[in-house]
Amino acid sequence: MTTENKNLIEVRHLKKYFPIKGGVFKSKIGDVKAVDDVSFVIPKGKVMGLVGESGCGKSTTGRTLLRLLDPTAGEMLYDGTDIFKLNNAELKKYRTKMQIVFQDPYSSLNPRLPIYDIIGEAMLEHKLVANREEMMNKVYELMDKCGLFPEQAGRYPHQFSGGQRQRICIARALAVDPEFVVCDEAVSALDVSIQSQIINLLKDLQEDLGLTYLFISHDLSVVKFISDSVGVMYLGEIVEMGSKEQIFTHFAHPYTEALLSAAPSFDPRKRNNANRIILQGDLPSPSNPPSGCRFHTRCPFATEKCKAEVPATYEIEPGHTVKCHFAHERAAKRG
Numbered sequence: 001m002t003t004e005n006k007n008l009i010e011v012r013h014l015k016k017y018f019p020i021k022g023g024v025f026k027s028k029i030g031d032v033k034a035v036d037d038v039s040f041v042i043p044k045g046k047v048m049g050l051v052g053e054s055g056c057g058k059s060t061t062g063r064t065l066l067r068l069l070d071p072t073a074g075e076m077l078y079d080g081t082d083i084f085k086l087n088n089a090e091l092k093k094y095r096t097k098m099q100i101v102f103q104d105p106y107s108s109l110n111p112r113l114p115i116y117d118i119i120g121e122a123m124l125e126h127k128l129v130a131n132r133e134e135m136m137n138k139v140y141e142l143m144d145k146c147g148l149f150p151e152q153a154g155r156y157p158h159q160f161s162g163g164q165r166q167r168i169c170i171a172r173a174l175a176v177d178p179e180f181v182v183c184d185e186a187v188s189a190l191d192v193s194i195q196s197q198i199i200n201l202l203k204d205l206q207e208d209l210g211l212t213y214l215f216i217s218h219d220l221s222v223v224k225f226i227s228d229s230v231g232v233m234y235l236g237e238i239v240e241m242g243s244k245e246q247i248f249t250h251f252a253h254p255y256t257e258a259l260l261s262a263a264p265s266f267d268p269r270k271r272n273n274a275n276r277i278i279l280q281g282d283l284p285s286p287s288n289p290p291s292g293c294r295f296h297t298r299c300p301f302a303t304e305k306c307k308a309e310v311p312a313t314y315e316i317e318p319g320h321t322v323k324c325h326f327a328h329e330r331a332a333k334r335g
Helices: 058-065 088-095 115-125 132-145 162-174 192-209 220-226 244-249 254-262 304-308 327-333
Strands: 007-022 027-043 047-051 073-078 098-101 180-184 212-216 229-234 237-243 313-317 320-323
Touching: 007 058, 007 212, 027 047, 027 058, 027 212, 027 229, 027 237, 047 058, 047 220, 058 098, 058 180, 058 212, 098 162, 115 132, 115 162, 132 162, 162 192, 192 212, 192 220, 212 220, 220 244, 229 244, 229 254, 237 244, 237 254, 313 327, 320 327
Parallel strands: 047 212, 047 229, 098 180, 180 212
Antiparallel strands: 007 027, 007 073, 229 237, 237 320, 313 320
């Protein structure tokens, strides 16, 4: 039996490589290292934010955890059970415990099904209800909980706005009473005014139902609001991990500093921030990552050591880890 402080999710040395094929016979000539040796834990009932620029491997991480993509290596322990070692029959039992809310609420909904079937089909598939009447009653309950009206149950996805579609996706995810939900850029496709409504809905549901979230986003303000801990990802690796206070206040990795300095601010005194760090160059290819520290090609503080040696992961303080040769020195300078 789990306890409040127990880790519901433990990810150990997760890798997900996509093969590159070429030549006449389409043989393997390399790998795209989308996720490369990622480890973290999420306590039961808590929210972990995963941030980083596009192409860093955030979404691949989330989908691999749920076995929507097969892992290359590593472990994903759900309440002590390694999900990666389960066969299809065993995995089906865990499908109800782990769900995902996708980025695009339109393409993730079947346009041929009415909303009551979209939300309720998983209940019937997993035999969580005895008949369609019981399914419909639960669908109405979920729709009300997610800010939708029962009379909308017979409509189709194209008859809803973007925010309403995302509410439908959330209701569908909750239909099987999950404990762990991956929110994969769940609000990035929505207008700003609607984003706040969906974020508040996700936050309220998390607190009311005791859900555990992996919240994937590139919006730092949203991550700061909803998360308990934060992982910063760059080119397939987590370069800094800690509580949100540690990441947003006592960050030690240059990449984290660059991300935070680029975040927009409503404070007019900060709009022309002279201390803003503008990274040079583009994100390197994950099929041929740089030697040494992967961030050294864009890091304003890189040295020869950074180019030659892969940095270890250092613990700056309890719960706060940084993958950087000079993590301790940078943390000390910040006070």
